[in-house]
Structure formats: structure tokens, C-alpha cells
Amino acid sequence: MSDIQNISRRSFIKNIGLTSGALIIGSHLSLFANETESVLAGAFQPNLFVELKPDGSLTLIASRSEMGNGVRTSLTSVIADEMEADWNRVSVEQAIGHKKYGDQNTDGSRSVRYLYETMRKMGATTRMILISAAAQKWKVLESECHAENHFIVHKNGKKIGFGDLVEIAKTIEAPKDIILKDPKDFKYIGKNLKSIDVEKYVTGSAIFGLDFRLPNMKFAAIARCPVTFGTVKSFDKTEAMKIPGVEAVFEIERIETPFGALGGVAVVASNTWAAFKGKEALIIEWDNGKNGSYDSVKYMEMLTENVHKPGVVSKTRGNIEAAFSASAKVIESTYQLPHLSHAPMEVPNTVAWVKENSCEVWCPTQNPQAAHEEVKNYLGFDDEKVIINVTLLGGGFGRKSKPDYVVEAAIISKAIKAPVQVVWTREDETQHGYYHTVSAQYMKASLDEKGNVTGWLHRFAFPPIKSTFDPTADYPNGWEITSASEVPFDIKNFQIEVGQAPAMVRIGWLRSVINIPHGFSINVFTDELAHAANQDPLAFNLKLLGEDSTPEDNKSNKFSATRLKNVLKKAAGNAGWGKPLPEGHAQGLAVHYSFMSYVASVVEVSMVEGIVKIHKINTVIDCGIVVNKNTVIAQMEGAAIFGMSLAFYGKITAKDGAIEQSNFGDYRMVRMNEAPKIEVEIVESTAPPTGVGEPGVPVIAPAIVNAIFKLTGKRYRNLPLSDYELV
Amino acid sequence: MITLVVNKKKHNLDASPDMPLLWALRDTLGLTGTKYGCGVGACGACKILVNDEVTYSCLTPVSAAVGKEITTVEGATPNLQLLQIAWIEFNVPQCGFCQPGQLIAATSLLNSNSNPTDEEIDDAMSGNICRCGTYQRIKKAIHHTVELKKQQK
Ligand code: FES
Ligand code: FES
Numbered sequence: 001m002s003d004i005q006n007i008s009r010r011s012f013i014k015n016i017g018l019t020s021g022a023l024i025i026g027s028h029l030s031l032f033a034n035e036t037e038s039v040l041a042g043a044f045q046p047n048l049f050v051e052l053k054p055d056g057s058l059t060l061i062a063s064r065s066e067m068g069n070g071v072r073t074s075l076t077s078v079i080a081d082e083m084e085a086d087w088n089r090v091s092v093e094q095a096i097g098h099k100k101y102g103d104q105n106t107d108g109s110r111s112v113r114y115l116y117e118t119m120r121k122m123g124a125t126t127r128m129i130l131i132s133a134a135a136q137k138w139k140v141l142e143s144e145c146h147a148e149n150h151f152i153v154h155k156n157g158k159k160i161g162f163g164d165l166v167e168i169a170k171t172i173e174a175p176k177d178i179i180l181k182d183p184k185d186f187k188y189i190g191k192n193l194k195s196i197d198v199e200k201y202v203t204g205s206a207i208f209g210l211d212f213r214l215p216n217m218k219f220a221a222i223a224r225c226p227v228t229f230g231t232v233k234s235f236d237k238t239e240a241m242k243i244p245g246v247e248a249v250f251e252i253e254r255i256e257t258p259f260g261a262l263g264g265v266a267v268v269a270s271n272t273w274a275a276f277k278g279k280e281a282l283i284i285e286w287d288n289g290k291n292g293s294y295d296s297v298k299y300m301e302m303l304t305e306n307v308h309k310p311g312v313v314s315k316t317r318g319n320i321e322a323a324f325s326a327s328a329k330v331i332e333s334t335y336q337l338p339h340l341s342h343a344p345m346e347v348p349n350t351v352a353w354v355k356e357n358s359c360e361v362w363c364p365t366q367n368p369q370a371a372h373e374e375v376k377n378y379l380g381f382d383d384e385k386v387i388i389n390v391t392l393l394g395g396g397f398g399r400k401s402k403p404d405y406v407v408e409a410a411i412i413s414k415a416i417k418a419p420v421q422v423v424w425t426r427e428d429e430t431q432h433g434y435y436h437t438v439s440a441q442y443m444k445a446s447l448d449e450k451g452n453v454t455g456w457l458h459r460f461a462f463p464p465i466k467s468t469f470d471p472t473a474d475y476p477n478g479w480e481i482t483s484a485s486e487v488p489f490d491i492k493n494f495q496i497e498v499g500q501a502p503a504m505v506r507i508g509w510l511r512s513v514i515n516i517p518h519g520f521s522i523n524v525f526t527d528e529l530a531h532a533a534n535q536d537p538l539a540f541n542l543k544l545l546g547e548d549s550t551p552e553d554n555k556s557n558k559f560s561a562t563r564l565k566n567v568l569k570k571a572a573g574n575a576g577w578g579k580p581l582p583e584g585h586a587q588g589l590a591v592h593y594s595f596m597s598y599v600a601s602v603v604e605v606s607m608v609e610g611i612v613k614i615h616k617i618n619t620v621i622d623c624g625i626v627v628n629k630n631t632v633i634a635q636m637e638g639a640a641i642f643g644m645s646l647a648f649y650g651k652i653t654a655k656d657g658a659i660e661q662s663n664f665g666d667y668r669m670v671r672m673n674e675a676p677k678i679e680v681e682i683v684e685s686t687a688p689p690t691g692v693g694e695p696g697v698p699v700i701a702p703a704i705v706n707a708i709f710k711l712t713g714k715r716y717r718n719l720p721l722s723d724y725e726l727v
Numbered sequence: 728m729i730t731l732v733v734n735k736k737k738h739n740l741d742a743s744p745d746m747p748l749l750w751a752l753r754d755t756l757g758l759t760g761t762k763y764g765c766g767v768g769a770c771g772a773c774k775i776l777v778n779d780e781v782t783y784s785c786l787t788p789v790s791a792a793v794g795k796e797i798t799t800v801e802g803a804t805p806n807l808q809l810l811q812i813a814w815i816e817f818n819v820p821q822c823g824f825c826q827p828g829q830l831i832a833a834t835s836l837l838n839s840n841s842n843p844t845d846e847e848i849d850d851a852m853s854g855n856i857c858r859c860g861t862y863q864r865i866k867k868a869i870h871h872t873v874e875l876k877k878q879q880k
Contacts, residue, residue, distance in 0.1 A: 003818065068821030068859045194818055201823030202811040204760020204800035208824060211759035219754065244743050271742075272763070273750035345764050345772060345824040345858045394762070394824025395858050426765040630818050634861075638821055641860025664769035664856060673849040675862035 005194040056163030065106040067393035070631030077188040082123025084147035097368025097388035106366040109595040109691025133168040209364030214419040221275035224264040227288040227657035239281040245274025292657040294504035303440035311497035315485040318493030323455025327446030335521040336718040339652035340436035346394020352409035353419035364393040371403035431659040434508025437462040441521040451533025461499030474502040490546030512697035515594040519698025523590035527706040568600040575602035575618035588706025590699035595691025598622040603703040614676040622683035636680040643700020734802030744790035760800040771855030774831040781835035800827035813868040821859035
């Protein structure tokens with residue numbers, strides 16, 4: 001089945017004599033060749049998300065941020081489908097940050113799962129109003145009319161375009177009972193849609209935050225204290241001011257809110273390069289403050305000690321001690337995982353223009369309402385006086401849901417009374433982030449003679465995300481615990497304990513969040529148990545996952561062991577688990593439930609001269625109803641690479657409070673030469689849609705480690721693998 | 728005043744000769760298709776062609792490009808256009824931010840090698856990071872471009 005693509009009349013590619021599928025790009029162009037470009041007045045706006053113009057052009061609003069998650073295409077295609085709109089007549093406009101759109105925070109893999117029903121209703125309402133309008137115009141019964149590809153059609157064959165109904169539609173009230181389409185009639189939902197922005201991406205015309213320009217805009221860089229929350233003691237700007245293009249250097253304050261600016265010394269210049277150079281030329285004496293003692297090696301020792309002694313029990317059933325002493329075999333392991341940094345390809349940046357009583361901002365943010373709140377509070381302006389425009393995001397992964405960089409731009413623009421773009425260097429991005437937590441995990445389990453798990457103790461310590469909001473918080477909490485304690489294993493004696501871990505840097509959520517360490521330790525440990533029990537890890541896992549769920553549960557939002565076992569079986573089947581592999585190859589598997597989705601991966605590895613090579617990753621996801629298959633597959637492919645990067649190289653460390661890594665040279669990413677073949681299967685489902693952006697990540701690292709064990713008999717319990725010189 | 732020829736157009740600009748081309752393109756000429764990712768030659772987001780040589784614009788001073796032909800992702804060269812079509816066909820971009828650099832690296836590859844193997848693609852493309860992980864699609868799209876070229880003849 002070929003993809004559905006929105007072919008805009010400004011399509012960039014002329015028909016250049018191709019004979020294949022690419023022709024589609026040229027051949028559809030003429031359809032709208034005569035259309036006028038002018039925006040016609042008097043559009044029909046049945047709701048916040050839909051704007052239909054008399055010429056039939058349809059603007060749909062994307063309220064969530066686009067960062068590669070495909071949300072500008074998926075959410076709007078749901079409206080278009082319910083409306084029976086022609087996708088080629090659709091253009092997408094990005095919403096500003098405003099409460100009227102409801103929650104706009106684009107993280108937690110929630111956009112489609114929270115908005116699917118709402119978007120369907122937005123589209124369905126519009127369709128019903130247009131039908132009423134046509135019925136009124138023709139003086140026929142509504143029941144004799146239906147919508148079809150941007151027209152309302154009467155049963156006798158008469159039809160009228162959506163645009164021609166705009167005037168009447170404006171006078172018609174929204175229906176009370178909304179009738180949704182029968183899913184079997186979906187034209188876009190569940191199909192393959194190309195990104196609405198794909199042409200812009202490949203021609204370089206997509207406007208990311210970093211590309212936004214205003215007339216007379218200045219550029220700014222900021223020197224921040226190497227130690228988190230350290231402050232400026234004194235600074236000397238003499239050399240910085242000598243750099244051609246540097247116009248001003250001044251100290252900026254720290255805003256002590258969770259997403260406030262870190263403070264530091266700002267360099268304002270006529271171009272980014274001068275700002276960067278000026279920043280390098282600054283001589284600053286810092287007061288490092290209390291985090292100046294942060295040493296990540298010592299910190300890991302402390303965490304490890306904390307998980308090797310009894311912790312605070314946060315869940316228990318049965319009696320683990322009795323189980324351990326009565327068992328045939330007891331296995332213990334400790335896992336250590338470091339901080340990670342988000343490293344979106346586009347560094348944090350923002351354009352702000354603060355005027356006397358108002359402020360307008362253009363930023364790549366996952367969380368425009370948080371940006372609005374922070375900027376508004378800083379400036380002391382009324383709600384409506386601060387406008388947050390959302391650009392495209394060059395990746396987010398959770399970093400861009402924390403708008404500290406947006407506040408910085410507001411501070412500087414206010415000071416210089418001009419529009420300014422704050423640009424972080426890659427080094428800034430690596431060294432002043434909201435880091436994925438650092439963790440130690442201790443696991444202990446007992447097996448009976450048959451290899452059944454009779455007792456399970458999981459004890460972990462890591463600085464919690466809550467510490468960013470409440471500096472006294474130093475124990476895991478909320479779903480940082482439940483994502484380990486609700487693991488669906490059929491084990492009688494079970495206990496979760498947590499240990500203390502004060503934060504020494506800002507802790508934030510990064511794609512998949514705590515599912516990375518929990519998914520790792522649980523999946524590696526179950527693999528260790530399977531081998532200790534002399535059982536095949538696939539069979540062992542399936543047994544551990546226990547009883548099947550009811551068919552009713554399988555169609556609902558409830559956790560279903562059947563669906564989890566199903567993705568594991570499918571991934572194993574697709575990968576040829578248990579079948580002969582090429583000489584020197586081995587496979588490992590992992591399965592994990594997160595963001596309400598079910599994911600399993602099988603990874604195939606070999607080793608050449610002590611270096612791990614990943615040949616293939618098979619992933620299967622069950623995320624309920626799928627809106628855009630292309631996006632789900634792409635997200636699983638991306639998650640596999642993201643998971644590989646953290647397994648191979650991901651490690652942020654601190655010495656004397658300062659982050660030791662600085663750029664892609666020492667905070668490495670997986671590259672093309674390391675990228676394996678990735679095969680993805682999506683399970684067909686009628687259950688409500690669940691998360692997509694994140695759940696593909698947690699299974700990758702443990703599956704790699706399990707495969708390496710199978711191949712070499714060596715168990716690597718800490719990440720990244722570069723510490724063992726395996727990559 | 729420095730004169731640069733970018734995508735066959737002449738531009739006079741007031742920039743210091745040691746300013747990297749990246750910033751001259753982006754901040755002075757307003758050609759923002761070329762991206763900043765690392766500033767140290769480690770990510771490839773800033774790749775451009777200078778006289779058909781693939782070049783890290785973050786490391787190359789403006790003075791080194793005087794009198795030469797600069798091509799960016801905004802320039803319509805035959806191989807680049809075909810690659811763009813293939814990129815769309817295979818839905819390569821996720822966030823899209825690295826893709827201008829990827830496309831330039833691929834253009835350079837195809838300019839010198841009309842039918843690259845997987846290994847040759849790995850060699851040519853491993854200077855470019857894609858944090859979103861689109862590598863498999865990039866590889867497929869490059870192979871597909873070779874097919875498109877055959878059809879074009
Ligand atoms: S910006 Fe030039 S290689 Fe990264
Ligand atoms: S598409 Fe996002 S970095 Fe490559």
C-alpha cells in the first residue's frame with residue numbers, strides 16, 4: 001500500500017522525468033494550479049482546531065509539538081478523517097501556548113492517547129454541521145446526505161464542495177450528539193501518511209527554533225557556572241568586548257523555579273559566532289555552591305552501598321526472607337546506570353522580544369504553557385500579554401519540556417530592549433541539562449528445583465525527578481517506583497525497597513524515563529535467572545508473565561498479560577528465536593510494558609576482535625489503535641538507535657561538581673556504520689491508543705546485554721558498554 | 728567586503744574572514760537550511776559542498792570559500808533533487824534537523840560514486856549523526872536514488 005501524501009500546491013519538485021512512484025509528486029500538482037493564494041475572509045471555525053475557508057482550503061490546528069513524533073500529521077489526520085476532508089486541501093498550523101487548547105505538554109507519549117477521541121469529535125462535529133448546511137441549502141433531509149472527500153453528496157447524486165457551504169455552516173449550531181465514523185470507513189487513520197512537513201525537511205525550508213529570525217535580532221550566548229546552581233562572583237569582560245560583533249556583556253540572574261534560568265553571564269552580539277567567541281573570552285570567577293563536591297564515582301559507590309543494605313519498603317507481598325531461605329538457589333545482582341543527557345540535534349534556543357507591556361516568543365518547546373507561565377511570571381505581565389509561538393523542534397526527548405532556555409531569552413531581551421535569540425552551544429547542552437537520573441539497582445531472587453521464581457527483591461536508589469521541584473526530595477517516588485513494583489510477574493513473595501539519593505544536578509525526564517533503568521535491571525536479571533534455572537529465556541519469561549487476561553481486558557486500557565506475552569512471542573518468531581544463526585552470532589531478548597504499550601525486542605549480535613556488532617533488531621509493539629503506521633514504525637526504529645546509543649556510550653559524569661563530557665566526541669551517539677537492520681511489527685488492535693514515542697527504548701539495552709551473555713558467557717551489568725571496551 | 732557564491736548566486740557580505748561559513752550562511756545570508764549541531768566537526772549537521780568537496784561549514788572560515796562554488800541544501804543540484812525525492816518516498820526525516828547535512832553528505836557520495844555499496848554508504852555517512860535514528864531509511868533512500876537515476880536516463 002502506498003503512502004498518503006499531502007501535496008501542496010507549492011510542491012518544490014517539478015516533474016523531472018521520472019517514471020516510478022515518484023511521479024505522484026509531479027502529477028498531482030496541476031490539481032490546484034489555478035487556486036488563488038489569497039486568504040479569503042470569512043472562514044468557518046466550528047471549533048478551535050478547524051478552520052474552513054470559502055475556497056475549500058482547510059486549516060487544522062496542531063496543539064502538540066512536532067519533534068519527530070509525527071504529531072502534526074497524526075492528530076490533524078484524525079480530524080480530517082472524521083470530517084471526510086481531502087488531505088490535499090489541508091494545511092496545518094501550530095497552536096500557540098494557551099490554556100484554551102487543554103494540556104499541550106508533549107511528553108509522556110500521550111498526544112495520541114489523550115487526544116484521539118477529542119480530535120475525532122472535532123472532525124465529526126464539523127462534518128455534521130456541513131451536512132446540515134447542505135441539507136438546508138437543498139431543502140432535503142440531512143439523512144439523505146453524506147460527506148465524501150471534501151464534498152457533501154445527496155443521495156440523488158447532487159454534490160457541493162465544503163468551501164461552498166461555509167456561509168450557511170456559520171449559522172448552524174453544533175450538534176449535541178456526535179456521530180463518529182465507523183472505523184472500517186477510515187481513510188487516513190491506521191494507514192501510512194507521509195509527514196505533512198516532509199518537503200520542508202528535505203529542502204531545508206523547515207523553520208526550527210534555531211532558524212527563526214526577526215529584523216534587527218541579536219544573538220546571545222550565556223556562560224553558566226560549571227557546577228549546578230553555582231553563581232557568578234566576579235567577571236572580566238574586557239577581552240570579550242574586543243571580539244568584532246560583540247555588543248554587550250552583562251550578568252543575568254538565576255530564576256529559582258524548576259524551569260527557571262540558571263543565571264550566568266550573557267554575551268550579546270550581531271551573530272551567533274561572535275556571541276560564542278565572546279563567551280569563550282570571558283574571565284569569570286564562580287562561587288560553586290554546595291554541588292561543587294559532586295563526584296560521580298564516589299556518588300555511585302554511595303548509591304551502591306545504599307542498595308546493599310535494607311531500604312524503605314514500598315511494596316511487599318508474601319515473605320521474601322522465608323522464600324530465600326527455603327529455596328534451592330538464590331541469585332543476586334547489582335546494576336549501575338549513569339546519568340544521560342538528551343542531546344537533541346537542535347540545541348536549546350529561543351527568540352524573545354520583550355516590549356514595554358508585552359512579550360512574544362518563538363521557541364522549540366515541548367511544553368508551551370510552562371514556557372508561558374515562566375515568562376509571564378518573570379516579566380510580571382498579564383496572561384494575554386505573553387505569546388508563545390511554537391516552532392518545529394529538532395528533537396526533544398524531554399529536554400525541551402523544560403523551558404529554562406526560554407526564560408533566559410526573555411531576561412536578555414528585556415535587558416537590551418530588542419529581539420534576541422539565545423543559542424546554547426553543544427557544550428552547554430551537554431553540561432547544563434536536566435539529566436536522566438543515575439541509579440544503582442540490587443536484585444535478589446530465589447528459584448525452586450523446577451526453576452520457578454519463588455521470591456523477588458528489587459531495591460533501587462536514584463535521585464528522583466521530584467528533586468527538581470522540591471530540593472529535599474531524595475527518594476524515588478510515584479511511578480518511579482510503580483514501574484518496577486507493578487511488574488506483572490507471577491511471584492508469590494515479592495518486595496520493592498528504595499534507598500536514599502540526594503540530587504547534585506537538575507534531574508529531568510528523558511525519553512522513557514525510569515523505564516530505562518528498571519527495564520534494564522529487570523530484563524537482565526530475568527535472563528540471569530533463566531540461565532541459572534537452565535531454561536530458555538523465552539519460555540522462562542512467558543512462564544513468569546503468568547495467567548492470560550480475559551478477552552475483554554485485551555480490548556481495554558487495563559494491563560493485559562496476554563498482550564505482553566503476545567509481543568514477546570511475535571518478536572521471537574520474527575527473529576527466528578531458537579533457530580540456527582550464522583556462526584558466531586547470538587540473540588538476546590527483552591520485554592517491557594510502559595506508557596501503556598507492550599513492546600518486545602530480540603537483538604542479534606556477534607563479536608569481532610572483542611568489539612560488539614549488532615546485526616538485527618526485531619521489535620514488536622502493541623499500542624492499541626494506530627493512527628499513522630509510518631510514525632509508529634519510525635518511532636520504533638528510532639527507539640532502537642536511541643537504546644543502542646545509551647547502551648553503547650551513554651554516560652554523563654561529574655568531577656568537582658562539573659560535568660566531564662562536552663560534545664559528541666565524548667558523549668557519543670550511534671552512527672550509520674553501527675546501525676543494524678531494524679524490523680518492526682505492529683500488532684493489530686482495537687484497544688484504545690497507547691504510547692508510542694517512548695516504549696520502544698527500554699528493551700534495547702537489556703536485550704543487547706542478554707545477547708552478549710549468550711555469545712560470550714560474560715554478564716555486563718553496568719552501562720555503558722564502552723566502559724568495558726566492548727564497542 | 729567578502730564575495731561568496733552560494734547556490735550559483737553571488738552575495739557580498741560584511742563578515743570577518745575567519746567567521747565559519749556556517750554562521751555566515753545562517754546569520755548573515757539568512758540561509759538557515761545548513762544547521763549547527765556541534766561546532767566541532769563531530770555531527771555533520773553543517774555539511775555543505777565547496778567546489779563539490781563535502782565540507783564541515785562549522786570548521787571552514789569564510790576566507791577559504793572565496794572564489795569557490797558553495798552548495799547548500801537549498802541549492803537544486805541534480806543528485807540532491809533525486810535524493811530529496813527518495814527521502815520523501817522512504818519517509819526518512821523524523822525531527823528533520825539533521826537531514827540537510829545527511830542530504831549533502833549523500834549528494835557528495837553520489838557525485839563521486841554512482842552506485843555505492845552498503846559499506847561505501849557507511850563510510851560516507853558516518854560523519855553525520857541522526858539522534859532520531861533514521862539511518863536505515865537513509866541507506867534505503869540512497870540505494871533508491873541510484874534506481875531513480877537509472878530510470879531517468
Ligand atoms: S556543526 Fe559542524 S559538524 Fe557539527
Ligand atoms: S531526523 Fe532528527 S536528528 Fe535526524
